[in-house]
Amino acid sequence: MNILILGATGFIGSVVAARLVADGHAVTGLGRNTTRARQKQQAIDWRRGDLSRMTKPEDWDDILKDQNVVVNCAGALQDGLSDNLSATQAEAMLALYSAAKRSSRPLIVQISARTAGAAGDLPFLVTKRRADEALAASSLPYLILRPALVLGRNAHGGSALLRALAAFPCVLPLVLAESPVETLSVDDVAEAVSRAVSGGISGDIDLAANEVLTLADLVRLHRQWLGLPPARVFSLAPWLAKPVTWLADMAGRLGWRSPLRSTAMTVMSEGVRSSKTGSGLATTPAAVTLSASPSGVQDLWFARLYLLKPLVISGLSAFWLLSGLIPLLTLEKTSAHFLPFMPEAAATALTFATCLIDIALGVAVLLRPLAKRALLGMLAVSFAYLAGASLLEPALWLDPLGPLAKVLPSILLTLTALATLDER
Template structure:
């Protein structure tokens, strides 16, 4: 069969795409940045598209041509610079359903979520509910899957945060440590989609393993999987998370998709539960899902670096902002370093230019779409500073305050930020 997968570069979508391709189907994968996915899975026909810009039926015409099944694995947790929740999860889906009814009326498989509870009225779940209800009323053949917290070999979002918390030194600091959590292996989701393609499943299905763990138990399980010694859970009052959640929301407005944003915290406040009924599907427990893919040192590195990554970006931003702002407070004194080599006006202009460059880089690195270019700019400017200072005033290497020496660790920190920048 010809199958179109939305969000095929994501955590769930990439596994579903690989499974359906292995089943012998002709798979077309849709994603905003499929270049790397094209290298990893060349058997899939990759197309670049942004669902938030596909709110009209005519936007779907060419993509739906000849497709027998459409699997929607795309989603957005919260509005931000990189995401429009309503456009992605509701408007685009309604346009898709309308276009599908005009073509071959393909089967629509929607990867959704439980849309009730404390977070039910937040945009993330409200838009999913709107799309689910529209699909059920569309007259198209459909399957709506509502998986619990999905675990797999890779990690993204909530599963990444679980690993990061599990790798905490000495103690495990948790908010809502006793919240109930149901889980599901990502391969179980792929199996359900595979079964739907062959006609075995239709309707609405909540998917979860036959166990309920607390958040603390799930984090301990991940800690064991990472090969770390047992640690005591340190329960934190929910109000302590508010500053972190606020910062995560602000980062979201700049394009960073943190699992610590307010929507995720609201969902976790009451736990992750399902209303699963008999579906005939075999599900995998959390312990079995993890043990099926033993961790390696790369997993330990990822877990330990995950929460350091935003601190690294923020630290670099502060460093560059201050390095540009502080000299402006004493512009004449700072420009004096250039006076032996150029006129006063030129020295002042050059000093002002370098300060503005530093400030621009410090601000740009906070904006997710600009972060890579900003980091590369930091490297280029750092090496330019080192080379220029070495040629014009080499005595600065011996300055007691380490004016030039301090640039070297900042270069290493910038390289670390570049190495950990990718999210998928």
Template sequence: MNILILGATGFIGSVVAARLVADGHAVTGLGRNPMRARLKQPAIEWRRADLSHMTRPGDWEDLLKDRQAVVNCAGALQDGLSDDLSATQAEAMLALYAAAKRTSQPLVVQISARTAGAAGDLPFLATKRRADEALVGSGLPHLILRPALVLGRNAHGGSSLLRALAAFPLALPLVHADSPVETLSVDDVAEAVSRAVAGGLRGDIDLAADEVLTLADLIGLHRQWLGLAPARIFSLASWLARPVTWLADMAGLLGWRSPLRSTAMTVMSEGIRSEKRESGLTATSAPATLSANPSGVQDLWFARLYLLKPLVISGLSVFWLLSGLIPLLALTKTSAHFLPFMPEAAATALTLATCLIDVALGATVLVRPLAKRSLLGMLVVSFAYLTGASLLEPALWLDPLGPLVKVLPSILLTLTALATLDER
């Protein structure tokens, strides 16, 4: 079959795409930035597209030509600079259904979620529910699959947070530690999609393993998987997490997709449960999923670095903002360093320019779409400062306060931020 996969570069989508290729299907993957995916999965035809800009049926007609199936693995947790939930999860899907009815009327497989409960009215689930209801009413052949918490060899979002919390040193501080959580393997999702494409699965299906763990149990299981000794769990009141959630929401507005945002916390407050009905599908338990994918040292590194990453980005931002703002408070004194080499007006102008560059880099590194360019800018400016100062005033290397020596750790921190910047 000729199959189109939305969100094919993501955690679930990449596994589903690989499974369908292995089944012998011709697969086209859709993603915002498929360049790396094209290198990793060359058997797939890759197309670049942003669902938030595909809200009219005409946007889909060319993509849907001769398609026998469409699998929607795309989704987002919360509105922000990088995501528009209404456009991506609802309007784009309604446009797709309208176009599909006018073309080949393909099978539509929608990877959705349980949309009832405490978070049911939040945009994350409300938009999914709107798309699900529209799909049922469209008359198109379809499967709506509602998986519980998906685990796999890789990690993204909530599963990344599980690993990060499991690697916490000494003790594990948890909010909603007793919330029930059902899980399954990402391979179970791929199996369900494969069976739907083969013609054996239709309707609206919840999918989860029979085992129900608490959040504390699940994190303890991940800690064991990472090869770490058991640690004591401290159950925290939910209000203690509100400052972290607020910061995560602010980061979301700047394009960072943190799993600590308010939507995720609301969902976890009641747990992740399903309403399993007989479907002929089986799901893999969390212990079996993890034991089938033994961890390596790279998993331990990832887990330990995951929560350090926002601190590294924030620390760099503060460093550059202060390095630009503090000299502005004593502009005349700061510009005096340049007086032996240029006129006073030029020295003042150069000092002001460097301060504004520092402030700009410190601010833009907080904006996710600009972060990589900002980090590269930090490296360029740092080496320019070191080179210029070494040539014009080498005695600064002997300064007891170390204004040049301090640049070296910031360069290493910037390289660390660049190395950990990718999210998938």
């Protein structure tokens, strides 16, 4: 069969795509950034597309041509610079359904979520529910899958946060430690999609393993999987998480997709549960899912670096902002370094320009779409500063305050940020 997968570069979508290719289907993958995906999964026909811009039926006509199945693995947690929930999760899907009715009427498999409960009025679940209800009323053949917390060999979002918390040194600081959580393997989701494609299941199905863990239990399991010694759970009052959630929401507005945003915390406040509708599908308990793929040192590195990454980015931003703002307060004194080599007016202008460059880089690195270019700019400017200072005033290398020596750790931190910048 010809199968189109939306969000095929994502955590769930990439596994579903690989399974369907292994089943012998011709798979087309749609994603916003497919460059690396083409290298990793060469058996897939990759198409670049942004669902938030595909909100009219005619936007789908070409890509739906000759498709027998469409699997929607795309989604977003919260509105922000990089995501538009209404467009991506609702308007694009309604446009897809309209286009599908006038084409080959493909089977639509929608990877959704449980949309009732305390978080039911949040945009994340409102838009999911709107798409689900429209699909159910569309007369198209469909399967709506509502998986619990999905675990797999890779990690993204909530599963990545679990690993990071599990790797926390000495203690496990948890909010809502006793919240109930149901899980399943990402391979269980792929199996359900494969069954739907072969005509084995349809309708609206909750998917979860037959066990209920607490959040603390799940973090302990991940800590054991990482090969770390047991640690005591330190339960935190929910109000202590509010500053972190607020910062995560602000980061979301700048394009960073943190799993600590308010939507995730609201969902977790009542736990991750299913209604157990009896799908007849085999599901995998969390311990079995983890033990099936033993962790390596790369998993431990990822877990330890995950929560350090935002600190590295914000630290670099503060460093460059301060290095640009502080000299502006004493512009005349700072520009005196250039006086032996150029007129006073030129020295002042050059100092002012370098301050503006530093400030611009400090701001740009906070914006996710600009972060990579800002980090590369930081490297270029750092090497330019070192080269210029070494030529014009080499004695600065011996200065007791180390104004040039301090640039070297900044370069290493920038390289670390570049190495950990990718999200998937």
